[in-house]
Amino acid sequence: MKSPMLVVLLAFVASTYAAALALQSPKFTVSSPNGDQIRSEPISLTKKSSPVRLGPQDVLRVTFQVTENDGGTGVQPHQAFLRFYDNISGEDGLQPVRVTSNGKARFELNMARPPSSFPPTSPDSVLKVSLIIGSFVHKPLAVDLFDLIVPASQPVASHPEEVYYHPQPVIEHTFRPEQKTPPAFISAVFSALVLAPWVVLVGLWSQLSPKVPNLFSLKIIPFTATLGAFELLLVWYWVDLRLGQVLLYGAGLGIVAVFTGKTALVQVGKLRKGSI
Template structure:
């Protein structure tokens, strides 16, 4: 007898816990009504948790969808913490939740018109899946079950709403970069014409030096005083012209720049001494 009395409270607690764990949300007295401007065209269909509507309901541009049901927790009418009618576009999976107005007795209602729907759902070509979602705090299991489908009908006299799909960041096709072809040299005839023009300018340059009083008699003296500086300075000028020629014919910029920097440094160092020697003779009065 004592053993039975000690086991009875434990069994009672286990039974109570099992009952709480088995409780779940559901609904009853479900109905959907399409209210049109003309009362004769209004449609009302009834459904329950285990038997959704087999045919979609049509929602016109001027109609209003009204959903009514009684939310129940473990068979008793009760107000859940969350109660929604969720419309889902079946191709993209886009959802739009509409909260139900629920009383303490569990009586719930929601009304939806065309203007309440997102534009993505209003332009859907296939029926929208309508689901009832009920949930609350505690151990009661929530409910998410489809109840019917909604076919969106457009007004033939009104253009459909414009909709552009949003930009989605994701994997893009591989890009194969095509580099521009290397620049080509101008026609040889043009290069030949400018080359002859440069060569023809050399005699004109020499004639101008002679007419302006250029004196070549100091050439031997200049070379005698600073032969290395003058020879290097003149050679660096010729070398720079050669670099320009190579760049024009075959070299690229990255090949020409290092050589130009080296030749330019030689030109500055040798030119400083060579021109310094010429200046010293000018200051001494030699012409």
Template sequence: MLLVNTLLLLAATARASLLTLHAPRVTTYDSTGAGIRTEVLKLTEKPRVPLALGPTDSLKLTFQVVEEGEGAKGVQPLQTFLRFYDPKTGEEGIQPLRVTPAGKSKFELSMSKLPPSIPPTTTSPLEVTLIIGSHKYSPLKLELFDLTLPQSHSAPEHPDESSFHPLPMIEHTFRAPNKLPPRPISALFAGLTLAPWVVLLALWSQVFTGVPYLFSPSILPFITTLGAFEALLFWYWVDLKLGQVLLYGGILSVATLFTGKTALASIGARRVGRK
């Protein structure tokens, strides 16, 4: 029996923790103050025909926040807002409402001085929703009515608006290839580069007959090391770095030193023998 009474008490407490509205009413007026339309709002459904305001009309919304159940005790919620939402553009605005300790609230909207909470309007009506929050009661959200306002100017563009749209495709720009000189000019300078070799071969043909032992075993290694130096310089021009050239050149210089000394000694011995 005690358990049943406890459960009934908890159910009654949960029932009392719900909020509702008492006598919610909305009225529209013209510029003379005469009423145009009055709607007693239902909490289960909103009016089928949207309310409409002209350029000089106004609107008045009144209601009282009460505990759901018998007694209808007025409650002052912690937070009460009206939400204006345009489903066509996705724009919305939040309007805080002041509620008295008895739970009564009033909101007036005049087209001559719209509050900043009204979003930019189009031809589609705004959805007006009441949102109530309190730490002692369950939150309450009610769709009150739809409201059609005169079409306003478009919303100002946010400074970062372009950052939220697809950007152009990134195209990589590579460095243009080096321009090659005309082929005749390249051939001319290649000929100038090879000209010393032609002169060298021509002079060598003149002195070759006077050096009969040029390809003898004692002189040929020296000639080979000199040719290796020429190949090293060509390799440096094509691919090697300066440090590599100095390393390989140092090794070749030692070999050239010994082969050159042997070649000179061989030539000197032949001259002495001939005398």
């Protein structure tokens, strides 16, 4: 003995597959902008008719009714779309169709204002128009209606910033050649010029005889060491430091030089008084 639940389930499945959607009285009409009818024919679902041609201002109207089984009552599916497919470019567009509660539907395409979902076309394009209907309680329905020839679409106007999104030329960096070092003779000459003030300083010290030994006292050596630090700072700047670092370190050495120099001048003054 079969279970009552199983019987109900089998009956539901049988009724679902028994109720199929059908298309009744499909028809298309082409009219001019002033309303004159250019062509009006029923759509045959078994025999393909000649392509439908539209002008730049023509209007296409498609009407049909969705029924349950052939000759049954009209039903409203959950969704219905007209698909326009270009077999050459592969572009397609879906346009929803509103179906009333009794299954009747009407779609209108005005070539003067085509919908945004309409695919771009070329002079050789032939659009295949098909109807796709979906329902939760019926098998889906897909039928080919007719071929459609429309004027070629206008090229899309370029955006002012479109050029920024194109591939750009490859950026190539040109590096400067390595810096050339001056000849050894030139380096020696300028090194001698840098050291020349020290030669002059030692010569002046030698003229303070017999008080020369006192110049190396603890009150004068710090100032001399500060001058030597300035020389080392300039060499370091030439090798590695930046200008901001040199100014920072030089400011610190300058403060030290003020105090050590004042002490050294006082000590030299005492030496001069003692030598008179």
